[in-house]
Amino acid sequence: MSYVIEGKTGSWEIVVGLEVHAQVVSKSKLFSGASTTFGAEPNSQVSLIDAAFPGMLPVINKECVVQAVRTGLGLNARINLESRFDRKNYFYADLPQGYQISQFAHPIVGEGTIEIELSSGETRKIGITRLHMEQDAGKLIHDQDPTKSMVDLNRAGVALMEIVSEPDIREPEEAGAYLRKLRQILRYLGTCDGNMEEGSMRADVNVSVRKAGEPFRTRCEIKNVNSIRFVMQAIEVEAARQVEIWENGGEVDQETRLFDAARGETRTMRSKEDAHDYRYFPDPDLLPLVIEQGWVDALKAALPELPDAKRTRFQSDYGIPFYDAGVLVAEQSVADFYETIAKGRDGKLAVSWVTGDLFAALNRTGKTIETSPVSAEALGKMLDLIADGTINGKIAKEVFEDMVETGEGPDAIVEKKGLRQVTDTGVIDAAIDAVMAKNADKVTEYRSGKDKLFGFFVGQVMKETKGKANPALVNDALKAKLDG
Ligand code: ADP
Ligand code: MG
Numbered sequence: 193m194s195y196v197i198e199g200k201t202g203s204w205e206i207v208v209g210l211e212v213h214a215q216v217v218s219k220s221k222l223f224s225g226a227s228t229t230f231g232a233e234p235n236s237q238v239s240l241i242d243a244a245f246p247g248m249l250p251v252i253n254k255e256c257v258v259q260a261v262r263t264g265l266g267l268n269a270r271i272n273l274e275s276r277f278d279r280k281n282y283f284y285a286d287l288p289q290g291y292q293i294s295q296f297a298h299p300i301v302g303e304g305t306i307e308i309e310l311s312s313g314e315t316r317k318i319g320i321t322r323l324h325m326e327q328d329a330g331k332l333i334h335d336q337d338p339t340k341s342m343v344d345l346n347r348a349g350v351a352l353m354e355i356v357s358e359p360d361i362r363e364p365e366e367a368g369a370y371l372r373k374l375r376q377i378l379r380y381l382g383t384c385d386g387n388m389e390e391g392s393m394r395a396d397v398n399v400s401v402r403k404a405g406e407p408f409r410t411r412c413e414i415k416n417v418n419s420i421r422f423v424m425q426a427i428e429v430e431a432a433r434q435v436e437i438w439e440n441g442g443e444v445d446q447e448t449r450l451f452d453a454a455r456g457e458t459r460t461m462r463s464k465e466d467a468h469d470y471r472y473f474p475d476p477d478l479l480p481l482v483i484e485q486g487w488v489d490a491l492k493a494a495l496p497e498l499p500d501a502k503r504t505r506f507q508s509d510y511g512i513p514f515y516d517a518g519v520l521v522a523e524q525s526v527a528d529f530y531e532t533i534a535k536g537r538d539g540k541l542a543v544s545w546v547t548g549d550l551f552a553a554l555n556r557t558g559k560t561i562e563t564s565p566v567s568a569e570a571l572g573k574m575l576d577l578i579a580d581g582t583i584n585g586k587i588a589k590e591v592f593e594d595m596v597e598t599g600e601g602p603d604a605i606v607e608k609k610g611l612r613q614v615t616d617t618g619v620i621d622a623a624i625d626a627v628m629a630k631n632a633d634k635v636t637e638y639r640s641g642k643d644k645l646f647g648f649f650v651g652q653v654m655k656e657t658k659g660k661a662n663p664a665l666v667n668d669a670l671k672a673k674l675d676g
Contacts (some may be wrong), residue, residue, distance in 0.1 A: 195363030197401065199435045204401045206431045207408055208361035209321075210423075212374060214353045214384035215328065215392040216259045222327050222351035223250030223293065230390060234333075234344035242349040244288035249477050256351040257481065258491065259383040260300050260325050263353055265492050266381045267320050269304025273485060275324075277478045280470045286330035286343055294326035294354075296472045300481065306357075306377070307500060308369035309518065318370050319358030328352050353384070359398065359408065364424035371395060371420050372522075376499045380524050388418050395423050397451075399430045401438070409434075410444045414451050414458055426451040430458045502527055510539025519547055525561045532568035537575050545571060549589070553596045566595045574602035586659050587611050614661045620669050623656040624649075628673065638674055649674065 196203040221228060224241040241248045264271050276298040279291040301323035309315050330348035334341050355374065361367050375386035375393060386393050395418075400411035414430060417423045430451075434444050448465075449458040497505070499521045506517040506527075520543065521527045534542040550571065554564060574591060577583045583591060583606060594605045606612055614620060627649060628635050638645040653666050 195365070197431060197435050199439045201439050202403060204431070204435050204438075205404055206363055206427065207359050207400045207402060207411070208367055208427055209359035209398040209411075210357045210361065210367060210370060211396040211398070211413075212355045212357075212371070213328075213394050213396075214263075214355060214378055214386070216256050216325075216351035216353055217383055217385060218253060218255040218259060218351060220253055220255075221349040222253055222256050222325065224253075224349055226349065228350050230392075232346055234342070234346060236346065238345040238348065242288075242345055244290075250293065250475075252478065252481065253351065256325060257300070257483070259351075259381075260323065260353055261483070261488060262381050262491055262495060263355075263378065263383045264301030264304065264323055265488070265495055266377045266383075266498055267301070267304035267306060267323065267355070269320055269323065270302035271483075271488050272298065272300055272302055273483055273488070274298065275300040275481045277325075277475045277481070278472045279475050280326075280472055282470060284329065285341070286332050286345075286348065288330075288345070288348065292327050292329065293475055293478070295324035298480075299324035306370060306373050308366060308373050310365060310369060316360075316366065318360045318366070321356040321358050323353050323355045326352050326354060359400075359411075364427045367397070367427055368420050368424050371423060373499075376522065380496055380498050382496075388420070391418065394418050397423055397426055397430075399427055399434070400444070401431050401434045409438075410446050412444065412447055412449050412458070414449050415461060417451050422451060422453050425453070425456065426458060429456055433458065506530075506539075510534045510542070512539050512543050516543045516547065523561065529561050529564070529568045533572040533575065537572060538579070541575060541578075542572075545575070545592075549592055553592075557596065565597075565599050566592070570595060570601050577602055577606065581613060581615065581662065582606060583611055584613050584660070584663055586654075586663075587613065590659075611660060614657050615665060617665060617669065620653070620657070620661055620665055621673075623653050623661065624666075624669055624673050627652040627656055635674065646670070646674070 196205060218228060220226060221242060224239040226239040226242055227237045229237065241250055261271055275295055277293050278296040280294045280296065281291040283290060299322045303322070304320035305317045306320060307315055307317050328347050328350040330343055330345040332341050332343055336342050357370065361370060378384040379386050384393060388394065394416050397414040397417055398411045399414065400409045402409050412430060412434070414426050417426055430449070437444050445463065447463045448461045450461045451458050502521045503517040506512060506520060507514060520530045526546070530542060530546050533546065550564070550566065553566070554560060557565065559565060574588060574595070578585060578588050591602050591605050591611060594600065594609070595602060631652070634645055634648065649670055650666060653670065654661055654663070
């Protein structure tokens with residue numbers, strides 16, 4: 193069922209297109225050698241180029257081009273062998289050049305697609321319009337002095353990729369799924385760390401509404417939304433605002449708005465500027481960027497396995513369901529952890545331990561997969577102990593908790609605590625005899641037809657053997673004794 197807003201004049205559909213700014217992972221900036229490390233002392237990573245001293249000439253950083261092309265390939269997009277840099281002219285205190293160098297008319301990456309999955313299990317393709325490279329601006333700081341604003345130029349000149357989607361998104365959930373998938377792909381590629389809190393990935397959200405079958409109406413752009421949850425909320429409240437305007441006979445103005453998360457509303461920032469306001473023109477300091485197909489092909493051949501491909505392979509290699517495979521590939525580190533365990537073992541058992549017991553333990557101890565107290569190798573060894581009959585599934589839970597607490601290996605814990613599974617039929621028979629002697633009345637009930645009591649006897653025998661008896665042997669021996 194699709195998402196609609198019911199107004200007094202009928203149902204409205206939401207139309208959304210996203211512009212994502214993703215900071216490129218590279219040691220130095222797009223046109224200078226200054227460092228890009230996050231969190232440095234203000235203005236300690238500023239070259240003369242970033243500070244726009246007269247006569248300085250920008251030189252393109254090849255690593256940033258590599259990263260943009262790899263991202264384009266990861267988005268199944270067309271790579272443009274010739275692209276150009278333009279100047280986007282505007283004045284702002286955090287932009288010493290007086291213009292931003294950006295690819296306007298000739299971006300390095302053209303049309304592509306991202307496939308998203310929705311909670312209903314459906315998948316949808318969202319079109320990518322383009323990806324272009326541009327410089328980031330500096331940062332103004334207003335809270336350090338009562339009368340002055342400060343400027344930190346560390347970020348000025350850092351490479352960004354602007355990734356623009358087609359207006360294909362129809363509901364808040366799809367926008368969330370799109371951003372999560374895009375972030376996953378960027379992280380797998382290592383082209384952007386996707387950290388929205390630190391601002392290395394931010395989204396401009398374009399929203400309009402229309403009646404079914406109508407052409408698109410005027411959109412508003414909500415700037416710099418810095419979490420996926422806020423993007424979804426912003427779409428919801430902005431769409432509701434626009435419906436109300438149209439239904440009251442008004443017109444939505446094309447403008448740039450801000451989302452105020454505390455109040456749960458959007459408000460005007462400025463009326464929408466047009467491209468000609470920026471007086472774009474090709475940057476005369478930079479030649480057109482020309483790359484070769486052979487070079488692009490080599491980058492493509494060296495791409496890592498991306499989430500969609502990994503998910504499909506996990507399903508077929510390890511026989512696990514689509515949903516489970518999706519949970520595992522959401523983070524590359526989790527996928528790698530799982531694969532270390534699952535290789536050569538029971539893939540289904542491995543996924544239930546990773547997404548069940550391990551995730552719960554990480555949650556409880558405030559750890560991540562990277563800092564997990566139980567390594568993939570150790571968990572794998574524990575599954576081996578289950579497979580070769582050294583311990584049973586129930587005792588494995590106890591062993592695992594001990595591994596979480598002590599960081600010891602499963603073998604050591606099994607020896608230390610004497611948890612080896614009891615397969616000695618003599619010991620099992622003795623335990624059964626003891627249980628039957630203690631519960632003579634229940635034995636009579638069972639023998640007169642109360643089959644359900646079988647589970648009770650199994651439980652008692654397991655208790656008698658401190659949980660260590662082999663459950664299959666207990667079952668067989670109990671049947672024989674009770675029925676015999
Ligand atoms: P600009 O550079 O002015 O922001 P773009 O052509 O780059 O304009 O488009 C920006 C974004 O707006 C794109 O993501 C696009 O999908 C989206 N968009 C375009 N038209 C609409 C619309 N009517 N409703 C919602 N989003 C739209
Ligand atoms: Mg825009």
